[in-house]
Amino acid sequence: MAQVLEFKLPDLGEGLTEAEVVRWLVEVGDVVAVDQPVVEVETAKAMVEVPCPYGGVVTARFGEEGAELPVGAPLLTVAVGSVEPTTGHRASDRSSGDGSESGSGNVLVGYGTGAPAARRRRVRPAQVPVPVSAAASGSATASVSAAVPASEPVPSAAPVLGVTEPEGPVAVISPLVRKLARQHGLDLRQIAGTGRDGLILRTDVESAIRAVGEEPAFGAAPAARPEPDKSSERIALRGVRGAVAEKLSRSRREIPDATCWVDADATALMAARAAMNAHGSATGAKVSVLALLARICTAALARFPELNSTVDAEAREIVRLPEVHLGFAAQTERGLVVPVVRDAHTRNVESVGAEITRLTEAARDGRLTPAQLTGGTFTLNNYGVFGVDGSTPIINHPEAAMLGVGRIVPKPWVHEGELAVRQVVQLSLTFDHRVCDGGTAGGFLRYVADCVEQPVVLLRTL
Numbered sequence: 001m002a003q004v005l006e007f008k009l010p011d012l013g014e015g016l017t018e019a020e021v022v023r024w025l026v027e028v029g030d031v032v033a034v035d036q037p038v039v040e041v042e043t044a045k046a047m048v049e050v051p052c053p054y055g056g057v058v059t060a061r062f063g064e065e066g067a068e069l070p071v072g073a074p075l076l077t078v079a080v081g082s083v084e085p086t087t088g089h090r091a092s093d094r095s096s097g098d099g100s101e102s103g104s105g106n107v108l109v110g111y112g113t114g115a116p117a118a119r120r121r122r123v124r125p126a127q128v129p130v131p132v133s134a135a136a137s138g139s140a141t142a143s144v145s146a147a148v149p150a151s152e153p154v155p156s157a158a159p160v161l162g163v164t165e166p167e168g169p170v171a172v173i174s175p176l177v178r179k180l181a182r183q184h185g186l187d188l189r190q191i192a193g194t195g196r197d198g199l200i201l202r203t204d205v206e207s208a209i210r211a212v213g214e215e216p217a218f219g220a221a222p223a224a225r226p227e228p229d230k231s232s233e234r235i236a237l238r239g240v241r242g243a244v245a246e247k248l249s250r251s252r253r254e255i256p257d258a259t260c261w262v263d264a265d266a267t268a269l270m271a272a273r274a275a276m277n278a279h280g281s282a283t284g285a286k287v288s289v290l291a292l293l294a295r296i297c298t299a300a301l302a303r304f305p306e307l308n309s310t311v312d313a314e315a316r317e318i319v320r321l322p323e324v325h326l327g328f329a330a331q332t333e334r335g336l337v338v339p340v341v342r343d344a345h346t347r348n349v350e351s352v353g354a355e356i357t358r359l360t361e362a363a364r365d366g367r368l369t370p371a372q373l374t375g376g377t378f379t380l381n382n383y384g385v386f387g388v389d390g391s392t393p394i395i396n397h398p399e400a401a402m403l404g405v406g407r408i409v410p411k412p413w414v415h416e417g418e419l420a421v422r423q424v425v426q427l428s429l430t431f432d433h434r435v436c437d438g439g440t441a442g443g444f445l446r447y448v449a450d451c452v453e454q455p456v457v458l459l460r461t462l
Contacts (some may be wrong), residue, residue: 002056002057002079002080002081003076003079003080004059004077004079004080005054005056005078005080005083006074006076006077007038007052007053007054007073007074007076007077007078007101008072008073008074008075009041009050009052009069009070009072009073009074009075009236011071012041012048012050012071017070017071018068018069018070019041019042019048019068019069019071019381020041020042020066020067020069021039021040021041021063021064021065021066021067021068021069022039022040022041022042022065022066022425023039023040023065024038024039024040024065025037025040025049026036026038026039026058026076027040027058028058028060029057029058029060029061029139030057031056031057031058031060032052032055032057032058032078032188033055033367034053034055035051035052035053035054035178036051036052036055036056037049037050037051037052038050038051038052038058038075038076039075039076040068040110043300050075050128050299051178052076052078054078054080055078055080055286056078056079056080056081057078057079057094057137058077058078058323059076059077059078059079060076060077061075061076062075062076063075063363064073064412069375103343105155112274119216119296127182127248128328146239146278162291168218176337177200177201177202177205179204180202180206180209181208182206182352184205184209184212185209186205186208186209186212188200188205191204191205191208192204192404194362205446229259239334239335240334240335240337241335244336245337246333247396247397248394250397251394251396251397252393252394253436254313254397255311255395255397255432255434256432256433256434257394257430257431257432257433258431258433258441259392259393259428259429259430259431260428260429260431260438260441260442261390261426261427261429261445262426262427262445262446262449263424263425263426263427264424264425264427264448264449264452264453265267265413265415265422265423265424265452265453266408266424266425266452266453267415267422267423267435268453268454268455269289269292269423269452269453269455270289272292272455273287273288273292274287275291276349283354285350285351285352285353285354285357287349287350288353288356288357289382289408290328290353290356290380290382291350291353291404292349292351292455293358293380293403293448293452294328294341294344294345294352294353294356294384294450295348295352295381295458296301296343296348296354296377296448296458297324297344297380297403297448298324298326298347298460299327299345299447299451300444300447300448300451301322301324301343301345301378303442303447304436304443304444304447305320305429306318306320306400306435306436306440307322307323307378307400307401307431307435307436307440308320308324308377308378308400308401309377309400309435309439310377310400311398311400311432311434311435318434318435320412321377321380323342323343323345323375324343324344324345324377324378325339325340325341325342325343325344325375325376325378326340326352326377326379326380327339327340327376327378327379327380327396327399328356328359328379328380328381328382329362329380329382329383330359330360330363330384331386332363332364332366333364334366337361337363337368337373338364338373338376338379338396339359339360339362339363339368339372339373339377340359340372340373340374340376341355341356341359342355342375345428357373375419376396376399377399378399378400378401378402378403378404379393379395379396379401379403380402380403380405381393381402381403381404381405382403382404382405383405383406384406384407384408384425385407387407388406388407389404389406389407389409389426389427390404390406390426390428391404392404392428393428393430395430395431395432399432400430400431400432401429401430401432401435401441402430402431402437403427403428403429403443403445403448404427404428404429404430405425405427405428406425406426406427406428407425408423408424408425409423409424409425410423410424411423411424422461425452427448427449427452429441429444429445429448
């Protein structure tokens, strides 16, 4: 009797959880071969043809064209073992013969009473053969055959090559796993799956790739470990430096970031700052460039709240934050610190500037409290004070974005159709690609650049 196997929508990668059925490539009753595309689906990223891991007769399809299916939902069922391994023929063609092969005539595909189909076998893990001598072992395959009958499962902790499966489908969890095996010239029938019921996982294929690639040459000696250079200086990652190292490493490890940048004419911004300081204030405090950029950031985040968020990886959710707690990078003798201006979205330029000044002085004196160094939702990094034009900032985990500002220097610039010397600055935005795409990031950065080039734009949102 044939065995009816269910093929579910596999994980198509990129963290996608669902796909839309665009077009079925097979009909019920069609004979399909292993790895034959059966349906075309559309994910959030691309159109994908999904190959079937089983060979046999399609007995049912699930989902009409245009329907959206979650990953793991049934796609179709295949009767395995009831047909000859030839593609391009319907099961009805087979049933139109002389009837000598069928005990009950035309019956429902997959449930006939004809000769029993060949029993499927799964590739089982087997012990890795240990060659005793060339004369005794002959080959690795011969060692497996001599030591263990092919029909008996042998437990093993690692997938091995050399165990052949002449008939039947290969249980693979994803088309991507099949593609990976093909790219490295591996036969899935020779890989033992460590998943449930012998399912071949991606880790099994990767282990097989490593096993082939890391096979040491006969007689090769292991590489000697280099001796430590006793003249080198070793500095322990402790205190602020250790905390910064851990923070940056975690950001690079967990956040898929991307960076975009733009040059902007900051001449008008510098003129506006000079006018503000010439007019003076009740406190006598000067307006800094960082304060102006901070106010521009809060205005931009009001337009693009996607970037004032964090990602809850465990819950697989993007959490948009209602308040803007603006962090700014400050270099001190103790290392890089990022004080946080609370409720920056409620402050004007003078207020945010005064808070930046207060926190900067506390940072240089080592008086910052943990509360003043935590809870930021967006960071402004003015690395231009170091004399550099551009950089690719590392996001301050668990935030979703950081704006970097280079130095403002006179450069040749086309202004009103003529070449002129202008105050030019490069702006860089590094963002978590999980919270938004390039369109949002580009819109944010362009708005910031427009405000730098035309500060009066801010008047619309003040």
